[in-house]
Amino acid sequence: MTETAVMPKQSAYDAVALEAHSISAWFGEHKVLDRVSLTMPARMVTALIGPSGCGKSTFLRILNRMHELIPSASLAGEVWLDGTDIYDANIKVTDARKHIGMVFQKPNPFPAMSIYDNVVAGLKLTGTRASRREKDYLVEECLTKAGLWKEVRERLRQPGGALSGGQQQRLCIARSLAVRPQVLLMDEPCSALDPTSTRRIEETIAELRDEVTIVIVTHNMQQAARVSQQCAFFLAEQGTPGHIVEAGPTDDMFNAPVDPRTADYVNGRFG
Numbered sequence: 498m499t500e501t502a503v504m505p506k507q508s509a510y511d512a513v514a515l516e517a518h519s520i521s522a523w524f525g526e527h528k529v530l531d532r533v534s535l536t537m538p539a540r541m542v543t544a545l546i547g548p549s550g551c552g553k554s555t556f557l558r559i560l561n562r563m564h565e566l567i568p569s570a571s572l573a574g575e576v577w578l579d580g581t582d583i584y585d586a587n588i589k590v591t592d593a594r595k596h597i598g599m600v601f602q603k604p605n606p607f608p609a610m611s612i613y614d615n616v617v618a619g620l621k622l623t624g625t626r627a628s629r630r631e632k633d634y635l636v637e638e639c640l641t642k643a644g645l646w647k648e649v650r651e652r653l654r655q656p657g658g659a660l661s662g663g664q665q666q667r668l669c670i671a672r673s674l675a676v677r678p679q680v681l682l683m684d685e686p687c688s689a690l691d692p693t694s695t696r697r698i699e700e701t702i703a704e705l706r707d708e709v710t711i712v713i714v715t716h717n718m719q720q721a722a723r724v725s726q727q728c729a730f731f732l733a734e735q736g737t738p739g740h741i742v743e744a745g746p747t748d749d750m751f752n753a754p755v756d757p758r759t760a761d762y763v764n765g766r767f768g
C-alpha cells in the first residue's frame with residue numbers, strides 16, 4: 498500500500514517546527530539561493546537577516562509555496578512541516594498556505610470590507626464553515642491575540658481601510674490567525690510603520706510565539722535582537738547565490754558570532 502501525504506491535523510493553535518532542507522531557487526536562469534537548510538523550531542521566533550538581495554524574501558516565500566506563483570521561478574529541496582513535505586505532489590497549495598500563513602511588508606487588509614469580515618475572510622478562502630456564534634468568538638479571539646481587540650471592539654463594522662497603518666497590520670495578523678496556522682511568516686512587517694506601532698507589533702509577536710512558529714525577515718538588527726530567539730544570516734557574495742553564513746541562538750549571533758562576516762553585519766559594518 499502506498500502512503501498518501503496529508504497535512505498534519507490542525508488543533509487550535511499548535512506550533513510545530515518547520516524544516517527547510519537544501520533549498521535552491523532560481524528566477525529563470527538566475528540562481529538566487531544555494532542549498533539553504535534551516536530548522537525553525539516550534540515556540541521560537543526565527544529572524545532571517547542579511548543585506549538586500551541575498552534571498553531572504555525568496556526563502557520565506559518558498560516556505561509557504563508562494564515562490565511558485567512567479568512564472569519564471571523554480572526551486573529544489575524540501576520543506577517539512579511536522580513530518581510532511583509541503584511540496585509533496587499530494588499536498589494542495591491551499592492546504593500548505595492554510596497551515597503556514599504570511600504577513601507582508603505593507604499592511605494589506607481588504608480596505609472596503611469591515612474589520613469583522615476582514616478577520617473571517619480566510620475562512621471562505623479555505624472552505625471552512627462556521628456559524629455566526631463561532632465567527633463572533635473567532636473574531637474576538639484573533640483580534641485579542643493580535644493586540645487589537647480593545648481598540649476596535651466598538652467598531653467592528655467599520656471598514657478595515659479606516660484603521661491606522663499599525664492597526665491595519667495587526668488586523669492582517671488577526672486575519673492570518675483566523676485559519677489557525679501552525680506557522681506565521683512575516684516579511685518586514687514593521688518597515689512601513691512608526692516606532693510606536695512597531696513596538697506594538699513586536700509585543701504581539703512575543704505573545705504569539707508559544708502558539709505559532711514565527712519566521713520574520715527584518716533589516717532592523719535591534720528588532721531581530723528584541724523579537725527572535727534564533728537568527729539566520731544570509732549573504733550573496735559577488736553575484737553568487739544567497740546562502741546561510743551562520744545560524745544559531747540570537748544571543749550568540751549578536752555577542753559571539755563564529756564568522757567574522759556575521760560580526761561585521763550585525764554591527765552595521767556593511768549591508
Ligand SMILES: Nc1ncnc2c1ncn2[C@@H]1O[C@H](COP(=O)(O)OP(=O)(O)OP(=O)(O)O)[C@@H](O)[C@H]1O
Binds near residue numbers: 547567
Ligand atoms: N520576481 C522576481 N523576478 C526575478 N528576480 C527576482 C524576483 N524577486 C527577486 N528576484 C531576485 O532574487 C534575488 C533575491 O531577492 P530577494 O527579494 O529574495 O532578496 P532579499 O534578501 O529579500 O532582499 P531585500 O532585503 O531587499 O528584500 C535578487 O537578486 C532579486 O533581484
